[in-house]
Amino acid sequence: MKMANAINSWAEFQKFLDDCCTRVGAEPDFSGHGRWWQTMTYQKFVTDGSVKGERIVVVGDPNNSTLIHALQGDTPAFSKGGKYGRMPLSISGDDFGYFNQDEIDEIKDWILRGCPEGTAIV
Ligand code: HEM
Numbered sequence: 001m002k003m004a005n006a007i008n009s010w011a012e013f014q015k016f017l018d019d020c021c022t023r024v025g026a027e028p029d030f031s032g033h034g035r036w037w038q039t040m041t042y043q044k045f046v047t048d049g050s051v052k053g054e055r056i057v058v059v060g061d062p063n064n065s066t067l068i069h070a071l072q073g074d075t076p077a078f079s080k081g082g083k084y085g086r087m088p089l090s091i092s093g094d095d096f097g098y099f100n101q102d103e104i105d106e107i108k109d110w111i112l113r114g115c116p117e118g119t120a121i122v
Contacts, residue, residue: 007110009118010042016106024097026088042117052084059115062108071099071107 007013017037021028028035033051040049049056057065069075073086080086090096110116 004106004109006106008116010045010115011118013107013110013115014038016103020099020103021088024088024099026090026096028088031089031091046115046117057111057115060112062111065108065111068104068108068111071104073098 007016014037018035020026021035036049036051036056037045045056046059051066054066054070056067062068070078070084070087073079075082077083078086086098088096088098
């Protein structure tokens with residue numbers, strides 16, 4: 001069952017991605033894009049933030065947000081064997097887990113609510 005409202009700010013979104021990476025054992029630090037959610041500003045993220053040339057989110061529209069497709073692996077580019085593969089990508093082949101649907105739904109919910117920035121302090 002979906003909790004909803006687990007993410008209410010940019011800081012919580014940043015922490016949520018880190019926590020999910022920890023849970024699944026993913027190490028994005030070594031990827032070409034690193035922890036972009038930590039290095040990018042909120043302003044950049046909501047206006048034209050991109051990863052590998054892909055615009056990350058459409059604020060208010062999770063189903064058209066690349067981030068969601070990347071995590072769900074449900075578009076040709078992000079599916080197994082696709083141009084990128086599902087995120088978090090396991091280059092070495094020792095599969096990390098993927099974010100589960102409840103986790104992805106929390107991110108979708110935050111995007112749907114317009115990616116509220118909230119306060120800077122967690
Ligand atoms: C819009 C969102 C994203 C895009 C477009 C994207 C794109 C890519 C691409 C093209 C690669 C392979 C090439 C490279 O590393 O330079 C990659 C690798 C990777 N990505 Fe993403 N990514 C996204 C989000 C994420 C997220 C949210 C995570 C983790 C929470 C993640 C984790 C990883 C990991 C772990 C690797 C490979 C690490 C390694 O080199 O072993 N990515 N990503």
